[in-house]
Amino acid sequence: MTSEEQDALFQAIVRKIPTVRDVAKLEEISLLALALMLRRPADSELLDELIRQIKAAVAEVKPSHSPESIREEMRGAARACVKALQAAKEKRLPRHLQEAAHPPAASHPSPKPKTKPIHRPDPEEASNNRVARIVAAVAGVLVLAGGIGWWIGQDAQVTDSGDTEKFVEQIVKAVEGNAPPNHMFGGELKVISMGGMPVVTAAGVPPRICAASGMRLVRKGLLSVNGVTPTRVSSAIITELCNKEEGDASIMWAPK
Structure with a gap:
């Protein structure tokens, strides 16, 4: 998914959140959007904090309250979720700053064991492993994006x-x-x-x-x-x- 596609999907989510009428769906889609926006290791602290904010917001919606109170509480929770998603977009570090803050660890040669030889994969095997990891990561993002896209489509059908x-x-x-x-x-x-x-x-x-x-x-x-x-x-x-x-x-x- 390109950065332009990610931004377009993000804006679609933000636009739809105020129309959600089910608190479980509100929490689910907000957390999915956070996971899509904050996928890099350097985003982990921000991700944890925004997850706490979203969970606290949806916890304010009490099923035992009157229908009018629940509607007001849902509006407040939706506002909080939108703000959390906007914070995710605004506060995440750009890629070049993340790479500077978390440079790849330098490799150090390991001492050779005296009895058991070290298995070193040949270049073709190493390449296959890298491709497998990349495919798995891309598949995860596509599944996440697809789930959000499905929700947007479904929600559009029920919005009056x-x-x-x-x-x-x-x-x-x-x-x-x-x-x-x-x-x-x-x-x-x-x-x-x-x-x-x-x-x-x-x-x-x-x-x-x-x-x-x-x-x-x-x-x-x-x-x-x-x-x-x-x-x-x-x-x-x-x-x-x-x-x-x-x-x-x-x-x-x-x-x-």
């Missing part, structure tokens, strides 16, 4: 895209006038004027809807999420902004 479409339509139509006082998720919806241009503001937007609708709104105009207008726009950045604050998100959108 209809809600996202309706929300985007409600935001876009609000600038035409007669906007309802509240959007479909109950938060305040209003249209204000900034510099003579209509701007739609929506409070109380569930993070998963914020993340799912963000790129669609960006294609139609200018978007701010939780008070931040990103200079670079991607699904991963919008998802991170939607989960930046505790609770629901707020957005501002101006048409092109």
